[in-house]
Amino acid sequence: MLAFTSNEHIHLISQSMTTGVASPMSLRTEAAPAPTQTEQRKIPARFIYFFGSFGGILFGYDIGVMTGALPFLTKDWGLTGNAAAIGWITSSLMLGAIFGGAMSGQLADKLGRRRSILVAAIIFAVASLALGVSPHGSLAYMIVMRVVLGLAVGAASALVPAYMAEMAPAGVRGRLSGLNQTMIVSGMLLSYIVAWFLQHLPTTWAWRSMLAVAAVPAVILFLGVLKLPESPRFLVRNGQEGMARAVLGMIRKPEQVEPELREIQQAIQAETNAQQSTSWATLLNPRYRYLLIAGVGVAAFQQFQGANAIFYYIPLIVEQASGKEASSALMWPIIQGVILVLGSLLFMAIADRFNRRTLLTLGGSVMGISFILPAVIAKIAPDANPMLIVVFLSIYVAFYSFTWAPLTWVLVGEVFPLIIRGRAAGMASSFNWIGSFAVGLLFPIMTAHMPQAAVFAIFGAICIAGVLFVRTCVPETKGRSLEEIEAAGSR
Numbered sequence: 001m002l003a004f005t006s007n008e009h010i011h012l013i014s015q016s017m018t019t020g021v022a023s024p025m026s027l028r029t030e031a032a033p034a035p036t037q038t039e040q041r042k043i044p045a046r047f048i049y050f051f052g053s054f055g056g057i058l059f060g061y062d063i064g065v066m067t068g069a070l071p072f073l074t075k076d077w078g079l080t081g082n083a084a085a086i087g088w089i090t091s092s093l094m095l096g097a098i099f100g101g102a103m104s105g106q107l108a109d110k111l112g113r114r115r116s117i118l119v120a121a122i123i124f125a126v127a128s129l130a131l132g133v134s135p136h137g138s139l140a141y142m143i144v145m146r147v148v149l150g151l152a153v154g155a156a157s158a159l160v161p162a163y164m165a166e167m168a169p170a171g172v173r174g175r176l177s178g179l180n181q182t183m184i185v186s187g188m189l190l191s192y193i194v195a196w197f198l199q200h201l202p203t204t205w206a207w208r209s210m211l212a213v214a215a216v217p218a219v220i221l222f223l224g225v226l227k228l229p230e231s232p233r234f235l236v237r238n239g240q241e242g243m244a245r246a247v248l249g250m251i252r253k254p255e256q257v258e259p260e261l262r263e264i265q266q267a268i269q270a271e272t273n274a275q276q277s278t279s280w281a282t283l284l285n286p287r288y289r290y291l292l293i294a295g296v297g298v299a300a301f302q303q304f305q306g307a308n309a310i311f312y313y314i315p316l317i318v319e320q321a322s323g324k325e326a327s328s329a330l331m332w333p334i335i336q337g338v339i340l341v342l343g344s345l346l347f348m349a350i351a352d353r354f355n356r357r358t359l360l361t362l363g364g365s366v367m368g369i370s371f372i373l374p375a376v377i378a379k380i381a382p383d384a385n386p387m388l389i390v391v392f393l394s395i396y397v398a399f400y401s402f403t404w405a406p407l408t409w410v411l412v413g414e415v416f417p418l419i420i421r422g423r424a425a426g427m428a429s430s431f432n433w434i435g436s437f438a439v440g441l442l443f444p445i446m447t448a449h450m451p452q453a454a455v456f457a458i459f460g461a462i463c464i465a466g467v468l469f470v471r472t473c474v475p476e477t478k479g480r481s482l483e484e485i486e487a488a489g490s491r
Contacts, residue, residue, distance in 0.1 A: 043228065043250050048167050049179070051224035055117065055160030056180045058124060058217045060187020061194075062153050064311065065210055066090055067333050068195020071315050071326035072207035077137050083448035085139055090312050091440030092143045096150020097157070098433040102426065104158040113163040113231045120159060121225065123152035124218035132212025136204075154433065166231040167251060181406040182344040187217075188311065189337030196330050236264050271422075280423060288420050292427070294474040295415045298360070299428035301466035302408040303435025305367060306459030307400050309443040310336065310393050316444070317393070320452055321386040332390065336397050343401020350402070356411050356478050357470055363403025364467035370396040371460030375453040389453060404466075408432075414477035 070090065079085050108116045127149035134142050161180050191210070198209045229251075235244035241261065248257045283292050310317070314336055318329035350359075374389040416424040446455045 047224075048164065048228065048251070051221060051228065054183075054217060054221045054224060055156055056183030057187035057190065058121075058214070058221055059153060059156050059160070060184040060189075061191045061214055061217060062093070062124070062128070062149060062187075063184070064188035064191035064333070064337070065195070065214055066093070067312055067314060068192060068199070068330055069207040069210040070313075071319075071329075072199075072203050072210075074326070076203045076207065077139075081448075083444040086316075086444045087441040088143055089139070089146065090444075091437050092146035093150040093153060094433055094437035094440055096147035097154030098150075098430060098437065100151035100154025100156075101158055101429050101433060102154070103151075104155040105422075105426070107155065108159055108162065108234070109237070112234045113159060113166065114225060114228060115230075116155065117159050117163060117225050118222055120152045120155045121218050121222035123148065124156070125215040125222070127152065128214035128218060129212055132208045132215075134208070158429070163231055166233040167228075169252070169256075179348070181409075182341065182348065185337065185340035185344050185401070185405075189334065189341055192330070192333035192337045196334060199330055232261070233264055233268070236261070237268050241265075283420055283423060283427075288417065288424075290473075291415050291417065291475070292420065292424050295412045295424060296428045296431050297469055298408050298411055298466075298474060300431040300435050301462070301469060302404050303432050303439060305364070305400075305404065305463045305466055306371070306439055306443075306456070307397075307405070308436050308439045309455075309459065310397060312440055313443055314390075314393070316447075317452065318387075318390055320447065321389055335394065339394060339397045340401045340405075343398055344406060347402040347406045351406070351410070352478070354478075355476050356407055356414075357474060357476050359403045359407055360411075360470045360474075361467050363399045363407075364463050364470065366399040367396045367404070368460045368463030368467065370399070371456040371463060375451075375457035375460075378451070378453045389456070393456075411474070411477055415475065 066089070070086065073089070074080055074086060104116065107119070111119070127145055130145050131142070131149065134145065164180070191214075194213055195210050198206050198213075200206075201209060229247045230243070232244040232247045235241070235247065244264070245257060245261055248260055252260060282288065311333075314332050315326035315329040318324070318332050319326035322329070370392045374392050377384050377388060412425060412428050443455070446458075
């Protein structure tokens with residue numbers, strides 16, 4: 001996704017930080033035991049960010065790995081022409097992610113952020129190895145194991161950014177969305193590069209190796225997070241202020257510990273009060289309905305615009321355009337991955353210089369034109385080079401990478417008031433994963449029954465609809481308070 005997805009990222013940070021409270025927290029701070037020498041040790045910020053980043057890389061790798069593996073799997077299992085099987089194998093990961101993301105909040109509140117990430121890393125490693133030894137021709141086994149892997153993908157997309165946000169100093173939290181996005185697309189690029197190097201193995205070993213190699217970064221993530229402490233926010237939420245103070249002493253300057261501890265306590269008390277006074281019906285309150293539609297709509301459009309059709313199926317797209325085997329087109333995913341990484345870096349440089357709606361309008365307009373023009377050219381000049389469509393897809397990826405991909409989650413993180421943030425962010429995440437699942441499943445079926453250019457023209461129309469939605473239904477959130485955003489919606 002760049003649902004990645006589903007990052008899922010600022011909105012999932014909010015969801016993980018506000019879902020499920022065992023009991024209202026008192027603002028009283030309990031006396032803390034004298035910290036031991038171990039508790040006083042400092043953990044370098046780079047260490048935390050490195051392994052937080054590894055979570056994004058792992059997430060991106062598992063999102064992108066099927067792009068390189070699918071051509072070899074299709075050939076090995078004789079699935080050429082079986083569009084439904086190809087769609088289910090690819091999209092089953094997102095099906096699992098829908099449920100993994102939904103369960104992550106409850107898991108994190110019960111086990112803690114750190115332990116939940118460790119559980120997700122174990123599932124990542126086991127499911128990746130299990131996919132690498134899939135029984136030949138067993139579609140059911142492949143789909144079930146991809147769903148299991150998707151559970152970890154969906155959970156990690158929420159848990160890792162949430163943990164990083166809770167461990168990071170307030171001054172750098174705003175940059176975490178762009179950093180996490182960069183790491184996710186870097187993970188995708190890594191999967192494409194691994195596929196490139198493994199493509200010369202025998203067909204059955206090529207795709208099996210690509211899928212199994214995902215266990216390596218999962219083990220690295222597990223070993224790294226194993227050395228990290230629990231989030232202070234989780235500890236305070238569960239009445240362990242003394243331990244939270246000790247952890248803050250490990251990651252903050254001494255003079256910052258007590259003020260931040262009080263801020264955490266006050267924030268949790270405010271969230272508790274908000275949750276006790278709200279329900280699902282609150283989302284339909286006229287005061288918040290406009291904002292709910294805006295946030296959920298943008299999250300849904302991000303996926304239904306068809307980006308994942310490119311990321312999952314670019315070798316098959318090139319095969320249909322060029323007539324060459326998809327397994328010989330593995331350079332194209334690398335090109336797309338490089339564009340994604342450069343675009344995410346560009347976003348980090350310009351994110352605070354332009355209005356959210358301006359960037360979404362620019363990106364959606366160019367994306368829509370890039371999808372529609374190949375169909376127009378094919379109609380006017382039937383003899384035009386069919387590879388022209390791949391050039392336009394690259395333009396689409398370039399603009400998507402620094403607009404809709406990261407900005408969706410920035411806007412979702414800003415648009416929801418505290419009183420509905422947990423539920424509304426969870427709903428936005430669910431619609432995003434549903435869109436990712438639908439595109440992954442339906443794209444090969446659609447291209448089996450109509451020209452590729454026509455399929456992308458449909459996605460182009462959805463991009464243009466997304467722009468109209470942004471212009472008419474989405475408030476500007478950059479530099480505005482929640483009160484100003486709510487007031488804009490009530491007018």
